[in-house]
Amino acid sequence: MLTIRLDSPQPLVDQIRSGIRQAIATGELAPGDPLPTVRQLAADLGINLNTVARAYRQLEADGLVSTRRGRGSVVEAARETPGEPSESVRQRIREQVRTILSDARLASLSAADVECLFTEELSALWPRKGEDR
Amino acid sequence: MRYFNFFFPLSMILFPLIFSLFVRSHPDPRDPDPKATVARVARLRRWLWMGTAAAVFVFLGAYLFISPRGASFLWILAFPLWFAITVPLLQAKDRGWLMTERPQARAATLERRDVAPSGLAIVRLLAWILWLALFVLALWPFLTGQSEWNTAWFLMFSAFGAGWLLMGGLGTRLSVLEAEPMDVGGSPELARGYESLRRYKIWGWFGVSTMAMLAFSLPPVLLARDPEGWLYAAIWVGAGGGAFVGLLGGVFGVTADVRRTRLNRLYQDLAEGTTVGGA
Numbered sequence: 564m565l566t567i568r569l570d571s572p573q574p575l576v577d578q579i580r581s582g583i584r585q586a587i588a589t590g591e592l593a594p595g596d597p598l599p600t601v602r603q604l605a606a607d608l609g610i611n612l613n614t615v616a617r618a619y620r621q622l623e624a625d626g627l628v629s630t631r632r633g634r635g636s637v638v639e640a641a642r643e644t645p646g647e648p649s650e651s652v653r654q655r656i657r658e659q660v661r662t663i664l665s666d667a668r669l670a671s672l673s674a675a676d677v678e679c680l681f682t683e684e685l686s687a688l689w690p691r692k693g694e695d696r
Numbered sequence: 697m698r699y700f701n702f703f704f705p706l707s708m709i710l711f712p713l714i715f716s717l718f719v720r721s722h723p724d725p726r727d728p729d730p731k732a733t734v735a736r737v738a739r740l741r742r743w744l745w746m747g748t749a750a751a752v753f754v755f756l757g758a759y760l761f762i763s764p765r766g767a768s769f770l771w772i773l774a775f776p777l778w779f780a781i782t783v784p785l786l787q788a789k790d791r792g793w794l795m796t797e798r799p800q801a802r803a804a805t806l807e808r809r810d811v812a813p814s815g816l817a818i819v820r821l822l823a824w825i826l827w828l829a830l831f832v833l834a835l836w837p838f839l840t841g842q843s844e845w846n847t848a849w850f851l852m853f854s855a856f857g858a859g860w861l862l863m864g865g866l867g868t869r870l871s872v873l874e875a876e877p878m879d880v881g882g883s884p885e886l887a888r889g890y891e892s893l894r895r896y897k898i899w900g901w902f903g904v905s906t907m908a909m910l911a912f913s914l915p916p917v918l919l920a921r922d923p924e925g926w927l928y929a930a931i932w933v934g935a936g937g938g939a940f941v942g943l944l945g946g947v948f949g950v951t952a953d954v955r956r957t958r959l960n961r962l963y964q965d966l967a968e969g970t971t972v973g974g975a
Contacts, residue, residue, distance in 0.1 A: 564882045570800040597808040606875035607804035
């Protein structure tokens with residue numbers, strides 16, 4: 564399930580992109596799974612075709628999705644890449660976390676609130692044994 | 697044919713009024729001005745009664761005093777009655793008939809919907825084989841000089857038959873692509889409803905298009921066999937079949953609309969009761 568908010572300050576393209584990324588990360592979408600067609604997703608969300616097409620192009624550039632004639636867009640990436648993530652990946656994630664934490668601080672969220680949010684999201688992406696995804 | 701010329705246009709003209717009588721009112725609890733809505737429903741209902749009476753009057757006048765055959769074309773009066781009065785009336789009675797402004801929080805499934813029900817491809821292929829068989833049956837006496845009937849009629853009927861099958865395929869595709877907005881809670885009831893409606897539309901399109909293909913493909917076969925004796929039979933197959941397909945299509949379209957309305961209402965109820973991150 565992909566959810567967007569029209570009144571969010573985050574652009575729609577980014578919301579779609581991160582929603583699909585999350586679906587891939589949680590295993591809701593597995594490698595080889597077909598994505599909805601651009602037309603279908605745009606109709607269901609009631610937004611412009613070009614917005615969805617741009618999000619798909621960005622996902623392609625990220626290497627998570629591939630589009631082939633007659634096959635449409637399919638999930639490309641393996642959900643978990645074996646081996647240690649590279650230092651550059653760690654650095655990129657650290658910067659993203661820092662941005663999120665700064666936003667939280669500016670929005671007057673307490674450290675406990677942020678911790679609570681992170682715990683919820685962590686348990687969605689890395690469920691403990693016996694816990695449903 | 698006389699009865700057909702009388703009853704078909706009359707039933708078409710009366711249909712919007714009769715249908716509207718069967719649609720129950722579903723007052724919107726969030727309607728800011730329910731009294732105004734009730735007044736609007738009453739006003740539109742009055743217009744529909746008057747419009748239908750006027751259309752029946754025009755039809756009967758034309759049928760009795762001008763030309764029964766010409767009057768049969770007045771069935772098209774059903775269109776303004778339906779689109780200009782009945783649809784706004786239905787929307788005022790039940791907001792499910794109108795997809796109101798969608799909420800700021802929107803959701804969609806990530807499953808692709810371009811997969812037709814299993815077996816449909818085979819059934820569709822059989823329909824094309826049937827069309828081809830009828831085409832050859834109609835063409836054969838024509839090619840061997842056993843029949844001298846009009847080439848234009850043969851081509852027109854055959855093209856219409858094939859055209860309907862193509863339209864069935866297109867309709868199926870459009871049915872799958874129709875918007876299926878989800879609530880952010882991902883209601884399984886709504887998802888099941890969409891799936892059921894989709895299956896109904898796909899098979900409905902197939903059924904109507906195949907019946908229409910038969911209605912258009914049978915007359916040339918009959919005419920090719922014996923243009924003299926079968927002429928009236930062929931006209932009956934064409935006219936009767938055409939009317940049957942028209943009614944079948946109408947019933948299919950309206951029942952699909954009723955189902956869609958229920959789902960719209962469910963979606964609107966769910967969407968207004970949910971927010972992102974929880975119900």
